[in-house]
Amino acid sequence: MKNNQRRDFLKVLGWSGASATVGACGYTSIDSGVETVKSYVNPEDFNIPGVAVYYASTCQQCDAFCGIVGRVRDGRVLKLEGNVESGLSGGKLCGLGQAGVQHHYNPDRLRKPMLRKDGSLQEVSWNDAMLALHKRSAATKDGRFAFLTGPVSGHFKVLVGNATESFGAGSQHYVYDPLATRINRAAAEQVLGSDVPRLALDQASLIVSFGADFLDTWVSPVHFAGQYARFRKASDSRPRGTLVQIEPRMTLTGANADRWVPIRPGTEGVLALGLANALLAGKLPAGGAVPPALATAATAFDKARVLAETGIKEEAFDRVVQLLRERTPSLVLSGPSAEGHAHGYSNAQAILALNWVLGNVGKTIFPPAKLPFPQIAPDSGDTASLGKLTDAMASGKVDAVFVHDLNPVFTAPSFVKFREAFAKVGFKAVFAQYLDETAREADLVLPLDSAMEGWGTHVAAYQPQGVEMTVQQPLMERLYPDTRGAGDILVELLKLRRPADYKTFGDYYAYLRAALGANRTAFSNVPADEEQFWTEALSHGVLHVNTAETKVAAKPGAVELDFAGASQAVDARFPYALAPVVRASLRDGRHANLPWMQETPDALTTIVWDSWAEVHPKTAEKLGIKDGDELEIASANGSCKVQAYIFPGIHPDVIGIPVGQGHETLGRYADGRGVNTFRLLDPVFDRKTGELALYSTRVGVKPTGSRRVLVKDEGWKSGNVKTQSGRKLVVTLSADKAKLSEEV
């Protein structure tokens, strides 16, 4: 033992000695004299290195405009969370919102302005860029200017409006959103009395949604998800809510539904009128009212006709009628898959009118509060604007165009020929964060601050209660010295073009502060002192506008239904309907350069970093297609090659392809990845609003003979819940064996 003890003792000595030596040799991770550590020069008292501070701001990732807070440490924004003071986010934030930091720290961000010289874009100083902007603007004749933006609200909308006006009568501000819900808004205005009514999902016992993906991509998903959680919680006064989703392609909301009803695309209005027909035959629920013209229209839609045209099963139809009769109050929603047709406006009206019949108006649907300042009220835009602007540019009516925070060269369908028309404009200035497909065509590219670096005010189109204006403030200093806020660029422009109104403002911050301060009596619960008001506005991040009580509409608006041409003969070359699937992670493609969003598996298919074409198993069998087979999907206006994903959550006559991939020049994480579904769209437009009918494109499918591996999280066999490696991970029962009426 003595020997062993001595040996062990020496080993210990050697071991600790060795570690010390190794430390001195530099073989540990402990450095000394390598990294630089810089102190602050003259900081505020509350700036403690290593301790985080939270600043309130607004998320800009979609047009829900949730209030957020950013955690900032050592002068760097690290993480975003929801702002509890925001009624929209309620303190929560979705994955896309979290990824806002990746737009801020993105390596592909533009760092310097670029000016086209001798045919190519070259980096220039900010001074030279603004000189070019002013010179070309001054040279533009009155009325020959166009400003193309995405949805706008708040004080930026005022600046855009004033900038456009400064170019004379006839100059136009076009508000374009490739995913606009214009048809829904028009139908809601007509039938329910307001274009964006306030919804109370948590007051309903039943939600029947015709393709409105309110948990993922529709209107204000973070807010609705919160309401949905309460909807699903049974209480003494209410049973647990039941969700029925009716759509041609399963969305995330559909995956959460108690009943998912696949429907032939475009026939949602037929089903709605059939449901109205059945409901009107019996006793209406308390508070039910019949919109004029609905009863007459519904008589033509007896059950047999509805089942034949929609393709849904009789059991499903009967059950939905029964649920609608029994579970009150309910909420019936209309979504893009029902609206994306030439008769989409009629579909939406028929669907929304059911809310009157069921007595939902005033119980789960309310008019929104009225904002007394129309100049800052949200303009949510539409798709028709793109067509109007393209026509104006193509016919040579536009000499100068500014494009802000949009990528129309990417999102415009091929048939629009946007790029050719854009090229005809003499001076094109694009305000962008990346050198994307549209910026590459510009004469002047102005690099924008990220959402974490800028100032702003925003009023979301969907308001949960009253009207909230969220404030956006920088969460840290600019990363790059030569980016600017769009507001600052416009203030500078307006100082030259409308000096009388704007010369007193140093920059956008000064303008915002003056504008808000001067009107602070318009907000409730704010201090009278201007300095205090401003400090509180920034620290809370939300201002509540004083609004008057709005009364629930007493009577339903009339429905104007026009289904002419709804069921046309199908061109044999294009036997399938295309569903352009909107993903929460990419939306219209602007977020494709965010690696977190590319890495996030798609909610329904679990596929990452790619595009795919969803094919129903029966259709796949008919066409001899297996998972991963490359397909050529062609419409009359475009085609693409994309691999197949066998997916039972889709109508057999529909092919689903996600939008947002297929970029050529957005950045390293987006380029050359997947296909751009927007290109394929057919020129079909909603008859009433002129909106692009997104769900009316017809395609043909042809395997090319190649195969590619689909990278997905669910394992190598897809769409087949029977394959669970021999274990009962998820217990399933096929629909024909299950007695669904007893389940739901």
Add this chain to the structure above:
Amino acid sequence: MKTRIFGGHADRMGLVQVPGGWLLRLLVAMILGLVVGLAFAGDKVEQPIEFPHDIHAGKMGINCMYCHTYARRSRVSGIPPLRKCINCHQNIESVKDKPRIKKLFEYWEKQEAIPFKKVHDLPDFVRFSHERHIQRFYFELGRPVQEVCGYCHGNVSSMTVDEKVEPITMGWCISCHQKDHPNPTNPADLVGMKSVYPRMNIADAPAQGTAANTSHGPNDCWQCHK
């Protein structure tokens, strides 16, 4: 048992696989120790301004935390903001023309931070909280500041620029964490240590306040590797 484990480790790593008998191994260990000693002596990192801690902390006896303010509030103790140096030196006529002071004011004119090199730089996977240690040893146990800071940073009041004199390796940190301390027997002493023993009230559990009762620093991996 402990030594067994160490022995096994060394063999596997091959660091002290010195062939030959125990005498040879002893010699190797002594030489290694000598190298260690030499390695740590005069490990002076060159800084943009050779800040004299010996004058400030030594001769003038300024509390470490007068400048390194954040030690009691944050993970890092903080290089003092430039403002802190200027606060005093704008009024000290006697050293106004010294070369180091002139260089200091050059930085202040440019409103530029002095790019000091970090001397005690733990890797990113280690979470060391100055606040936790300062609160425990300086505020709760009332030890003198130069002893508290000096335990890890050495006798700074004898240095000009800071020098790394302790290894601050994981094993070295753990060696302190493993030292058993007797629990305070006086309930009044425990009051300040609520942050360490949040649920303990000696009046309720008098058995905890005996000399035999000891405790030591955190031993969980996750406390430092969060």
